[in-house]
Amino acid sequence: MEFTPRSLTQRVLDLDLASSVDVDRVWTELRSDNVSLEDVKAMLLRKGLLTNFQLDRLLTGERLGYYYGPYKVLYMIGAGTFARVFRAVHRDTGRVVAVKVLRSRHRGDMSQIEQFLREGRMGLQLRHPNIVTIHEIVNDPRAPYLVMEFVEGETLREILKIRKQFAVREGLQVVQDICAGLDFAHQKGISHRDLKLSNVLVHSSGRCKLVDFGLAALADTSSDKAIADCPSARAIDYAALERGTGVRKGDTRSDIYFVGVMMYNVLSGKPALVETRERSQRLNVTRFHDFPSLSEVVKELPESVYTICNKALEFDPEKRYQTPGAMLVDVQSAIKKLDNPEAEKRITQRHEIMVIDEEEAKEGEGKTVMIVESKQELQDILREKLKKRGYRVLIYSDPDRALSKFTPDESVQADCIVFCAPDLGNLALQAFNTFSEQEHTKDIPAIMLVDPKQQHIIRGANTSAKHVLLPMPLKVRELRQALAKLTEKKPAI
Known part of the structure; x- marks a missing residue:
């Protein structure tokens, strides 16, 4: 559609994008009808009566999509296969919101409309600082939309x-x-x-x-x-x-x-x-x-x-x-x-390790211990306390991945492996037993930390002089003593 300067401002009025007072002021400043369309467009944009998004739609002849209920669309801020999202402002209160509108190609499909409204109903339940708030759901038969919190950012x-x-x-x-x-x-x-x-x-x-x-x-x-x-x-x-x-x-x-x-x-x-x-x-x-x-x-x-x-x-x-x-x-x-790397690390849950002050030592120098545990806090406390004693510490959260590091063709990965059963449960038991049975690992010491309540794991464990159980909770000293005994180098005869 071809616009003249006057027909463009009339279309702005017809679509309620600006008041008659504001449009009259535009013409007062222009001082003459003998102006170009570009002059009028530039004035409307400079005065904030139109956004580029609105102007582009006007120039293509679009008559719809400028308002959803009382919300005037300013810009499109996002688009997907399912919906478009616009920055909008309430015509009376001036409140800035995001309006999410179901795409036109889905509006004839009741299942798609229901899915869209379902998102809105779910969102109404979620009032949290880390979730965008949904304020309103409008099942407009012409264009269902959601009114949402506008987030200033990207x-x-x-x-x-x-x-x-x-x-x-x-x-x-x-x-x-x-x-x-x-x-x-x-x-x-x-x-x-x-x-x-x-x-x-x-x-x-x-x-x-x-x-x-x-x-x-x-x-x-x-x-x-x-x-x-x-x-x-x-x-x-x-x-x-x-x-x-x-x-x-x-x-x-x-x-x-x-x-x-x-x-x-x-x-x-x-x-x-x-x-x-x-x-x-x-x-x-x-x-x-x-x-x-x-x-x-x-x-x-x-x-x-x-x-x-x-x-x-x-x-x-x-x-x-x-x-x-x-x-x-x-x-x-x-x-x-x-934020505070020197803070004392403690475990406070059911498999707590009692942390005690002990003098520095190098009893583990030249020895490697592999820890298999899924809980981060326990990993950290074991790593810290054993490293202070000179041990090299390897950490794995997956028992299968830990076992894969021991192969018949490669050198021994660790002098002792520690499986933690309180969180890993049967996965730790299976790995402990496999480790004690495989030909290439059966002579390598292993410890399994077990909660006394895990009786099925205690009964099912294949223990020996080199493969032992330690009860939880325990003191780090007890683990150190077990490691020292199991990894003791026997003098050559």
């Missing part, structure tokens, strides 16, 4: 494109915010199902907020074809991971895996998962475990950071963090240690 994806990689302290703060929001939702019985960098908004203050809860929740995962037809790439990723690991749709541990994916990306600047648009490749479950560990990509991060990321990215959901809250505790602990 998505984590946009920031990462510029920054490439976060420093460890900043990266952990991002992960902490994500876990805090997920933990709150988990306590309400809600999983996210669409975790990705673009669904984390970073406020100008630095606080991260999650958005788009539940958009992928209704995706059909009944067959490979159905998965291939999922509405978004991340929905396909979730479906492929869950089918490959045998968990039900909506398992919170799937969210945790994708927190690990983001943590890996933020700290390394590189994606853990191969990025591809090819759906058949997304359905290949090997991509969820066939990538280098964070420690291979980024050197010299704190060991606790590697441990957290590795545990979140465990392909086996039983070895992954079981709740966002459990991961949150470890992330907060890692941040505290970065």
Whole structure:
């Protein structure tokens, strides 16, 4: 449509984008009708009566999409296959909000409308500093929309494109915010199902907020074809991971895996998962475990950071963090240690180790101890106390991975291996017994730390003079004494 200067300002009035008083002022300043269309456009923009977004729509002849209820659209701030998000302002109060509008191609499909409204209903339950607030759900038959908190900032994806990689302290703060929001939702019985960098908004203050809860929740995962037809790439990723690991749709541990994916990306600047648009490749479950560990990509991060990321990215959901809250505790602990590295590390849970002041010694000099434990705090306390005694300490959270380091063709990886059963349970028992039975490891000392309540593990353990059990809780002195005895070098005869 071809506009004249006067017809353009009349269209502005017709669409209620500016008042007649404001338009009259524009013409008063222009002083004449003998002006160009460009002059009028420049004046409307300079006075803030129109935004570039509104002007572009006007010039293409669009008559709809300037208002949703009382909210006047200013700019489009995001677009996906399912919905568009606009920055908008309430015409009476001036309150700035984000308005999320279902795309027109989905408005004739009741299942898509219900999915969109379901997201809104879920969001109304989630009032938390690390979750974008949904204020209102409007089931307008012409265009259903959600009224949401407007976050002044950018998505984590946009920031990462510029920054490439976060420093460890900043990266952990991002992960902490994500876990805090997920933990709150988990306590309400809600999983996210669409975790990705673009669904984390970073406020100008630095606080991260999650958005788009539940958009992928209704995706059909009944067959490979159905998965291939999922509405978004991340929905396909979730479906492929869950089918490959045998968990039900909506398992919170799937969210945790994708927190690990983001943590890996933020700290390394590189994606853990191969990025591809090819759906058949997304359905290949090997991509969820066939990538280098964070420690291979980024050197010299704190060991606790590697441990957290590795545990979140465990392909086996039983070895992954079981709740966002459990991961949150470890992330907060890692941040505290970065902020106060000299603080005394203590374990306060059921498998507590009693920390006592002891004189420095070098009893472990020249000896290597491998610790197999999934809980970060216990890893840290064992590493610290044994290193003070001169031991070289290797840490693994996965018993199978620890066992794989001992092969018939390679030199011995450790002088003694310590399995911690309170958290690892039967996984520790199986690894301990395998270690004591394999021909190439049966002569290497092993210790298993066991809670006295774990009677089935105590009864099932294959013990010997070189393979012993120690009860929890215990003093570090007891562990040291056992290590000294088991790794004692016998004089040659």
